[in-house]
Amino acid sequence: MVKETKKKGKSTNDINSTDKILNVIECIFKEKEISFTEIKEELNIPKSTLHRILLSLEKRGYISRNDVSDKYSLGVKFIYYGETIKSNLTLSKISESILKDLANEIGETVNIGILYNDSVLNILSVKGEESVLTSKLIPISPLNCSSIGKIFLAIKNDIELITYFSNNNYEKRTENSICTLDKFKVEQNSILNSQISFDDEEYEYGLFCIATPLKNHNGIINAAVSITGPKVRMKMKNIDLIQKKLIDKASVINDILIKIKFDFNY
Incomplete structure (x- = not known):
């Protein structure tokens, strides 16, 4: 029974984490370009959590950060995915x-x-x-x-x-x-x-x-x-x-x- 409870808790945490990541992507998509602070205020995500999400998304090409404005936008990977979906x-x-x-x-x-x-x-x-x-x-x-x-x-x-x-x-x-x-x-x-x-x-x-x-x-x-x-x-x-x-x-x-x-x- 204890193992089952832990498994359920882990599953819920995974879903919550996925929701946060998707919310960040959708927020960036909606605003075109947006800063760290603006995302944090919009989604009410803890600073450390948001930092990890953005770092991971940027590392994998899903978002990019403008060094001058320090704002985030969607990355080139979405262009690839978009073209693949469109071709299908x-x-x-x-x-x-x-x-x-x-x-x-x-x-x-x-x-x-x-x-x-x-x-x-x-x-x-x-x-x-x-x-x-x-x-x-x-x-x-x-x-x-x-x-x-x-x-x-x-x-x-x-x-x-x-x-x-x-x-x-x-x-x-x-x-x-x-x-x-x-x-x-x-x-x-x-x-x-x-x-x-x-x-x-x-x-x-x-x-x-x-x-x-x-x-x-x-x-x-x-x-x-x-x-x-x-x-x-x-x-x-x-x-x-x-x-x-x-x-x-x-x-x-x-x-x-x-x-x-x-x-x-x-």
Whole structure:
């Protein structure tokens, strides 16, 4: 019993020590540059303890001290760690938890699609409520009759659009499918201005989709996020509200992509 008590006490001390170290790192990160006294006052850590923590962090490259100002900032090791983490990030990993929240909120399927050989390839799909219409969808769809696809078509120039439609790359899946350049040009400006695209029973009768683009720090659109569901059910849930929630979540993802200077790695 005595040994158990000591073991528990040691574990608690270890946790407290780790908390102190992490608090110091977070304090330095928040302030960019900060002095010993300022850290001590901010965190209320004993002088001797703080001295040991700073000395250890500096020795291992986690922080550096400016000899002139005598202030601490984060060290080069965090640059290395940051680049390693960033290189391991994929669009799916960045977006998944955000899109799960969206799918749970609205109860409809949420997808991320990328441009792949003049088609849309879904790289992430988060299921909502069950539906026969969404359950039979395949991960590849044409540009001309999918909401994500029309995002990609909208950013093509006139020559690229002429080539796309003249080469019969489009598919006429329903009577609503857009299969001519003239008909698409009517929608193109609206998509570019609103950053929203609709598939109103153009891919499948009874199916309705809304999409908005994802952009990195260079403003490059290489992916888009969409919400897909039965048209009747989505109308009952309020399509305007669903559209707003989609835009809000896409903005969160875009902010992350911009902040980390993401170069679309799928």
